[in-house]
Amino acid sequence: MPLNTPIRDWQDKRVWIVGASCGIGAALAEALAQRGAQLALSGRRPERLRAVASRIPGSTAIPLDLSRANSLLPALLQLLDQWGGVDVVVFNAGSAEPLSAVDLAVEGARIAFEINLIGVVNGVAAVLPQLLQQGAGAIVIIGSAAGYRGQPSALAFGASKAGVINFAEGLYWELMPRGIGVFLATPGFYGARERGSARISAIEAARRILDGIARGRFEISFPRRRILSMRWIRLLPERVSMRVLGWFARA
Ligand SMILES: NC(=O)c1ccc[n+]([C@@H]2O[C@H](COP(=O)([O-])OP(=O)(O)OC[C@H]3O[C@@H](n4cnc5c(N)ncnc54)[C@H](OP(=O)(O)O)[C@@H]3O)[C@@H](O)[C@H]2O)c1
Numbered sequence: 001m002p003l004n005t006p007i008r009d010w011q012d013k014r015v016w017i018v019g020a021s022c023g024i025g026a027a028l029a030e031a032l033a034q035r036g037a038q039l040a041l042s043g044r045r046p047e048r049l050r051a052v053a054s055r056i057p058g059s060t061a062i063p064l065d066l067s068r069a070n071s072l073l074p075a076l077l078q079l080l081d082q083w084g085g086v087d088v089v090v091f092n093a094g095s096a097e098p099l100s101a102v103d104l105a106v107e108g109a110r111i112a113f114e115i116n117l118i119g120v121v122n123g124v125a126a127v128l129p130q131l132l133q134q135g136a137g138a139i140v141i142i143g144s145a146a147g148y149r150g151q152p153s154a155l156a157f158g159a160s161k162a163g164v165i166n167f168a169e170g171l172y173w174e175l176m177p178r179g180i181g182v183f184l185a186t187p188g189f190y191g192a193r194e195r196g197s198a199r200i201s202a203i204e205a206a207r208r209i210l211d212g213i214a215r216g217r218f219e220i221s222f223p224r225r226r227i228l229s230m231r232w233i234r235l236l237p238e239r240v241s242m243r244v245l246g247w248f249a250r251a
Pocket residue numbers: 018019020021022023024025042043044045046048064065066067091092093094095096115119142143144145146186187188189190191192202
C-alpha cells in the first residue's frame with residue numbers, strides 16, 4: 001500500500017510552486033501544465049518568473065521571498081481569491097552556496113538555513129491552516145541527498161537539507177492521518193556529473209518526481225545507484241562508512 005495517496009490525474013489541480021523560475025521548479029511547472037494543472041509560480045525575481053509564466057498560458061506569477069514569513073500570507077490570500085482553494089504546494093526553492101570549514105562564513109550559512117529550512121517551515125506554516133480546513137491536499141518538499149551525511153564544502157547546504165528531511169518525516173506522520181499528503185524529493189547531485197552515469201537534467205528530475213508522486217511514495221530519490229549506495233553506507237560500521245564517504249567526497 002502506498003504511503004501517500006497517489007496523484008496521477010493533474011487535470012485542473014491547483015498547484016503552487018515556490019521556486020519556479022528555473023531548474024527543477026520551472027521543469028515541474030511546464031510538465032504539470034502539460035498534464036492540465038493550474039499553476040501559480042513563485043520566486044524572488046519577477047522578470048524570471050514572468051519568463052516561465054509566459055510559456056504557461058493561464059498561470060499566475062506571484063513574486064515572494066520564502067525566507068520572509070510575512071510574504072507568504074498575502075500570496076496565499078491572492079491564490080485563494082483566485083482559486084478558492086489549493087491542491088498541491090511544492091517547496092522547491094533552495095540555496096546551494098558552498099561553505100567549507102576553512103572559510104566558514106556565518107552569514108552564508110544563515111542564508112542557506114533561512115531558505116532551505118526556515119523557508120520551508122514558513123511556507124508550510126502559511127498553507128497548513130488552509131489544507132487542514134480542506135481536509136485534503138499535498139505538500140511536496142524538495143530536499144537533497146546531501147542531507148543524508150555530512151560532506152566537505154557543503155556544510156550549510158547539507159545541514160539545512162538534513163533538517164528539512166527530518167522536518168518532512170515528522171510532518172508526514174502528523175498530516176497523513178488528516179488526509180494531507182507529504183512528499184519528499186531527495187535528488188542526489190542532479191545536474192552534476194556522476195561517475196559512470198548520465199547527468200540528470202531538470203526535466204528528467206521533474207519527471208522522476210512526478211513519477212514518485214504518481215506511485216504514492218513518501219521519499220522520491222534519484223539517481224538510484226548513488227542513493228542506494230548512500231543508504232547502504234549508513235549501515236556500515238563507522239570506521240568503514242567514514243572511509244567510503246571520504247572516497248565519495250573526492251569522487
Ligand atoms: N542542483 C542540484 O544539483 C540539486 C541537488 C539536490 C537537491 N537540489 C534541490 O532541488 C531544488 C531545486 O534545485 P535547482 O538546482 O533546480 O534550483 P535553482 O535552479 O537554483 O532554482 C531555485 C529556484 O528557487 C527560487 N528561490 C531561491 N531562493 C528563494 C527564496 N528565498 N524565495 C523564493 N524563491 C527562491 C529561485 O528563484 P529566485 O532566485 O528568483 O528567487 C529559483 O526559481 C532546491 O531545493 C535544491 O536545493 C538541487
